[in-house]
Amino acid sequence: MEPIKVLVVDDEPNIRDLLASGLRFAGFSVLAVANGNDAVAAAEKGKPDLILLDVMLPDMSGFSVTKKLRSMDIMAPVLFLTARDEVEDKITGLTVGGDDYMTKPFSLDEIIARIHAILRRTKQASVEKSIIEVGEVSIDEDAHEVFVNGESVELSPTEYKLLRFLMENANRVLSKAQILDHVWEYDFNGEMGIVESYVSYLRKKLDPLTSEPVLLTKRGHGYMFKSTKKK
């Protein structure tokens, strides 16, 4: 299987490196550049399957980059990155087709999930599944819906991300540090106690519906999602 090629365009070296390393770990083939001109050149040459594009670039805006690409018949979907304060409505109008956008700061896992979602939408032949199912619990990644034994459960965005990360690593202990790094935004600067809080929230919602607790505490190590037998 060919690796999926992603072009990363961001002028902040920290973010660019974070994205490049994270995506490489996730199995993508990554090319990273710092400005719009390089982006156009790299896209023409590298034929990426997807482009991660910061809206604010030193030489030209992310939108100009896309316009240029489209005029060159490079139709790879674009995932825009933008600071939270930047005018979001401008973006919504300009994302067409399979495009999407995210606000900084993001969590790496969220970016990866979004990339998969876009690719699923654009290439329907994709082998990727959009459903994670472990024991009695299942997640629909496209609809962001969670079911326990067929019954729907309402989760907040953070609850959802936490559950997804735990389920992706089911039956494996995850340290609070790991959870924090994968579920929370990259600039989160708070305490690990928040993980405890959210585990508590999830338990309150999930446990009444499962035959036995699914979120186990491994004292001194972290937490684990345990697959249970279906009812």
Place this chain on the structure above:
Amino acid sequence: MEPIKVLVVDDEPNIRDLLASGLRFAGFSVLAVANGNDAVAAAEKGKPDLILLDVMLPDMSGFSVTKKLRSMDIMAPVLFLTARDEVEDKITGLTVGGDDYMTKPFSLDEIIARIHAILRRTKQASVEKSIIEVGEVSIDEDAHEVFVNGESVELSPTEYKLLRFLMENANRVLSKAQILDHVWEYDFNGEMGIVESYVSYLRKKLDPLTSEPVLLTKRGHGYMFKSTKKK
């Protein structure tokens, strides 16, 4: 099978030597350096499979080291080491993929276990198994779970580490000093009587489930985990 290469980066000679010799004994090929610049150079030349990186280095922070490494396309996973009081949250967000971090003081076996866990998680094609099985007792290192003849046993963190160390060295006598060095944190300066206590705890939990005692006392020498016939 090629030995796994680990790069150790710590400016405290004591810790560095402790790690280097401990990991060599555990079968790793080890390269140890004292600062960030040497680390970058060594990583470029040595192509380590994993990097053990102290966060506080004299010349640059562990953060800068990783950034530099990633930009050089050196994608080896990093296990960060940090003092317990040092601002732990500074690390948040810079661990990607399989990275993790641990606080000092650590125990040697804990480091080794964590290294194996990371390598297992990053290269899923690895042949490494996460299960240690000796006679009637088996340990799932991913889930931190212990089974005796299929029945689950609940152990505290220290009990778990002790059992793992004894089982890794099954049918071999281990002195209390050795046990102390491997299972307890390196700055522990209590009495050896604590080993006796914990062996006692383990016996109380394991013996009721085994056909014959598995933890033998070798008077004057130490303790030994003996593999028994399965029921």
Place this chain on the structure above:
DNA sequence: ACTAACGTTCAGCGTTCTCTCAGGTTTCCA
């Protein structure tokens, strides 16, 4: 503008764990 939902921190609480100690038991050897 108002309201609900969400994210985050914090403190109080109960639980569990670590470690020590002391009294008892076993083993070994003079």
Place this chain on the structure above:
DNA sequence: TGGAAACCTGAGAGAACGCTGAACGTTAGT
């Protein structure tokens, strides 16, 4: 065989750990 050394184990103090409800500021939706 007596006694010392090594070992076992129950009890308990104190600390660490984890859980949860409450409070507060911020964001999102109507």
